[in-house]
Amino acid sequence: MIISTILDLITFFVSIITHLLPTVTTLPNIAGFNIDSALVSGVGQLNQFTNAFWPIADMLFAFFALVSYYILKKIAILILGSRSPAGN
Amino acid sequence: MYATSAKPFQQYNYIMATFLGNNWKKAWKRASGVRFKVVAIFVVILCSFVFSGKVNASTIVYTSPQGTTLDVDGVITPAGTDSAMHYAFSGRGTSGSVIPMSYYGGLWNTLPVSFYGMASSTYETGTFCFSSGSPCSGTTTWEINPVANKILSINGVSTGASSTITHITLITPADNNATTSLATTSFMVGYYINTASTSPAYIPTSLVYTIKYQTPASWSYGTYTGAHTSTVTRTVSGVNLDLDNTGLDIQNILLPAGAYTWSASLVSTSSGMTASTCFGGVFCSWYGQDPQFTVGTTTLFQSETRTFYIGNSGYYTGTSTASSTPTGDAVTFCEGYSGTDVIVKTLCIIPNVITGALRWMFIPDTVAVMGNLATIQGDITNMKNIFPLGYVQRLSDIFSATTTSTSSLPVVTAVFQIGGNADMSTTSLTFDFGDMIAGGGTLLQSIHDPINNKTPRDVFEPLVQLSLALTIMLTILSDIMGTHKHQQDTASNKKYV
Numbered sequence: 001m002i003i004s005t006i007l008d009l010i011t012f013f014v015s016i017i018t019h020l021l022p023t024v025t026t027l028p029n030i031a032g033f034n035i036d037s038a039l040v041s042g043v044g045q046l047n048q049f050t051n052a053f054w055p056i057a058d059m060l061f062a063f064f065a066l067v068s069y070y071i072l073k074k075i076a077i078l079i080l081g082s083r084s085p086a087g088n
Numbered sequence: 089m090y091a092t093s094a095k096p097f098q099q100y101n102y103i104m105a106t107f108l109g110n111n112w113k114k115a116w117k118r119a120s121g122v123r124f125k126v127v128a129i130f131v132v133i134l135c136s137f138v139f140s141g142k143v144n145a146s147t148i149v150y151t152s153p154q155g156t157t158l159d160v161d162g163v164i165t166p167a168g169t170d171s172a173m174h175y176a177f178s179g180r181g182t183s184g185s186v187i188p189m190s191y192y193g194g195l196w197n198t199l200p201v202s203f204y205g206m207a208s209s210t211y212e213t214g215t216f217c218f219s220s221g222s223p224c225s226g227t228t229t230w231e232i233n234p235v236a237n238k239i240l241s242i243n244g245v246s247t248g249a250s251s252t253i254t255h256i257t258l259i260t261p262a263d264n265n266a267t268t269s270l271a272t273t274s275f276m277v278g279y280y281i282n283t284a285s286t287s288p289a290y291i292p293t294s295l296v297y298t299i300k301y302q303t304p305a306s307w308s309y310g311t312y313t314g315a316h317t318s319t320v321t322r323t324v325s326g327v328n329l330d331l332d333n334t335g336l337d338i339q340n341i342l343l344p345a346g347a348y349t350w351s352a353s354l355v356s357t358s359s360g361m362t363a364s365t366c367f368g369g370v371f372c373s374w375y376g377q378d379p380q381f382t383v384g385t386t387t388l389f390q391s392e393t394r395t396f397y398i399g400n401s402g403y404y405t406g407t408s409t410a411s412s413t414p415t416g417d418a419v420t421f422c423e424g425y426s427g428t429d430v431i432v433k434t435l436c437i438i439p440n441v442i443t444g445a446l447r448w449m450f451i452p453d454t455v456a457v458m459g460n461l462a463t464i465q466g467d468i469t470n471m472k473n474i475f476p477l478g479y480v481q482r483l484s485d486i487f488s489a490t491t492t493s494t495s496s497l498p499v500v501t502a503v504f505q506i507g508g509n510a511d512m513s514t515t516s517l518t519f520d521f522g523d524m525i526a527g528g529g530t531l532l533q534s535i536h537d538p539i540n541n542k543t544p545r546d547v548f549e550p551l552v553q554l555s556l557a558l559t560i561m562l563t564i565l566s567d568i569m570g571t572h573k574h575q576q577d578t579a580s581n582k583k584y585v
Contacts, residue, residue, distance in 0.1 A: 003457075004456050004457065004460075007457060007460045007461075008456075008460060010460070010464065011460045011463050011464055014463075014464050014467045014468070015463065015467055017467075017474070018467040018470055018471055018474055021474045021475045022474070022475045023470075023473045023474060023475070023478060024473065024474075024475050024476075024478030024479060024482070025473060025478060025482065026482055027479060027482055027483070028479075036482065036486075039483075039486050040486055043486050043487060045496070045497050045498070048496060048497055048522060048525070049497065049525060051529070052525040052526050052528065052529030052530075053525065053528070053529060054529075054545055054549060055548075055552050058549070058552050058553055058556055059556065061556075062556040062557070062559065062560055065560055066560050066563060066564070069560075069564050069567075073567075
C-alpha cells in the first residue's frame with residue numbers, strides 16, 4: 001500500500017507535466033520567418049550535396065563533433081564555473 | 089594395505105571386507121575420499137525423505153479388479169501450447185484395453201487433439217479429435233493403436249460449445265456401459281484452465297483435485313451412497329497457469345471399480361500472495377495435521393464436484409452430477425484441514441490476516457504497479473513531443489533526415505541580352521546545380537581502379553576519415569592542454585590561477 005501510494009504520486013505528477021505542457025511538433029515562426037521549413041529545405045539541400053560528394057559529409061560530421069566538444073565544454077564551465085577542468 | 093590413493097574399486101572391496109568384520113569405524117576412516125562421505129550422506133538424507141513421505145519412492149501403481157497392474161504417471165505435461173491443444177498421457181493396460189472417455193464443456197469441438205499414449209517405453213503418437221465436426225469428421229471413436237499394451241481407443245461425445253467463463257473442464261469416462269469388451273478399468277481427469285479470460289488480479293496458482301472412491305462388495309448399476317473408504321489426492325501447482333497462454337493440464341489416473349466423488353478446485357492466491365504454513369507446522373503438529381498443512385485466505389476460482397461409478401467389468405457407468413462455485417468467490421482455506429474445529433480454524437485464519445495485512449502494507453499490488461508503469465511509460469513516450477523537448481526532437485528529426493527534407497538544390501537562371509537595344513531578344517543560361525553535382529558524383533563513382541576495381545571513394549575515404557579524426561583529436565587535446573593558446577589568452581588566464 002505504501003509503495004503503491006508512492007508510485008501513484010509519481011504517476012500523478014508525471015501525468016500532470018505531460019498534460020499541462022503543450023505538444024510541439026514543428027519549430028516556431030520567429031518574426032514571420034519559418035525556421036522549420038527553412039531548416040527542412042536547407043538540410044535537404046545539404047543532404048543532396050553531401051550525397052553527391054562524400055568528403056563533404058565526412059567534414060560536416062567532423063565539424064559537428066568538434067562543435068559538440070565545445071558545447072560540452074561551455075556547459076561544464078557554466079555549471080562548474082572556476083572549478084571546471086575545462087578552464088574559465 | 090591399500091593406500092589412500094587406491095582406486096575406488098579397491099577401496100570399495102576393502103570397505104566391504106571391513107564391514108563384514110563389524111569394524112565399521114575403521115571402514116569409515118578408510119573411506120577418506122570425500123566423494124564416499126558425500127554419497128553416504130546424500131543416501132541417508134534421501135532415505136529419510138523417502139521414509140518421511142516427502143518423496144514418492146515409486147510410481148503410483150493401481151491394481152484393477154481383474155488383477156491387471158496399471159502404471160499411472162500422475163503428472164501429464166502438455167505436448168504443445170498452441171490452440172490445437174496437444175495432450176499427453178500415459179497408461180498401460182492389457183491387450184484389448186480401452187479407455188472410454190468423454191469430455192464436458194465441449195472444448196474441442198473442431199480442434200484436433202494430439203494424444204501421446206505411452207506403453208512401456210514406447211510412445212505412440214497420432215492426431216485425434218473428440219468430435220464429429222471438422223476436421224475430424226466421420227466418427228466419434230478413434231483408435232490410437234490396437235496393439236497389446238497400448239491405449240486403444242478414445243470415445244468422445246461432444247456436449248456443447250466451449251465456454252470462456254469455465255476455468256475447469258473435466259474429462260470423465262464416457263458412459264460405456266453398453267460395451268462389454270473392456271478388460272481394464274480406467275479413468276481420466278482433464279483440466280482446462282481458461283486463464284485468458286481471467287482478471288490479472290486473480291492468478292491461478294494451484295489446482296487441487298481429490299478423488300474419493302469406494303470399492304463396493306457387490307456392484308450394482310446406479311447411485312452408490314456408501315461411505316468412501318479411500319482418497320486419492322493430487323495437487324498441481326504452477327503448471328501452465330501463466331496468463332499469457334491458455335493454461336492446460338490434464339492428468340489421468342486408472343482406478344479400480346467403485347463409486348467415486350471427484351472434486352477439483354482452481355485456487356488463486358490473489359496477486360501472488362502465497363499461503364503461509366502455520367508457523368512452520370507447529371500448530372499443525374499440535375492438532376495432528378499434516379506437516380504441509382497450509383493456511384491462507386485465497387480466492388477460489390471454480391470448484392467442480394462430480395460423482396461417477398466404474399463397474400467391475402471396467403467401464404464407466406452411472407451419471408455425473410456437477411456443482412460449481414462461481415468464479416471469484418473469496419474462500420478462506422485451511423488446506424489440509426477439513427474439520428470444523430474452531431480453534432484450528434482460528435489458528436489458520438488469524439496469522440494469515442496479520443501476515444496478509446503486513447504484506448499488503450509493504451508489497452505493492454502487481455496490477456496497480458503494472459498500471460502505473462504503463463501510464464508512466466506512455467507519458468514518457470509522449471514527453472518527447474512536449475514543450476520544450478518537442479523542439480529538440482524536431483531538430484533531431486530534421487538533421488537526421490527522418491523528415492521529408494530531401495530537397496533539390498536551387499536552379500540558377502542567368503538572362504543575357506543579345507544586342508545593344510533593350511527591345512532586342514534575350515537568352516538565358518540555366519544552371520542546375522543538382523544535375524551538375526549529381527553528375528559529378530556519379531562520374532566519380534563510375535571511375536574504377538583497373539587493378540583492384542575500387543572507386544576513388546573506396547580508396548580515399550578511409551584516408552579522409554583518418555585525417556579528420558586525427559585533426560579533431562589533436563584540436564581537442566591542444567585545447568585541453570592549452571598548448572596552442574595565444575599569448576594574450578594564456579596571460580589572461582593566469583589571473584584566475
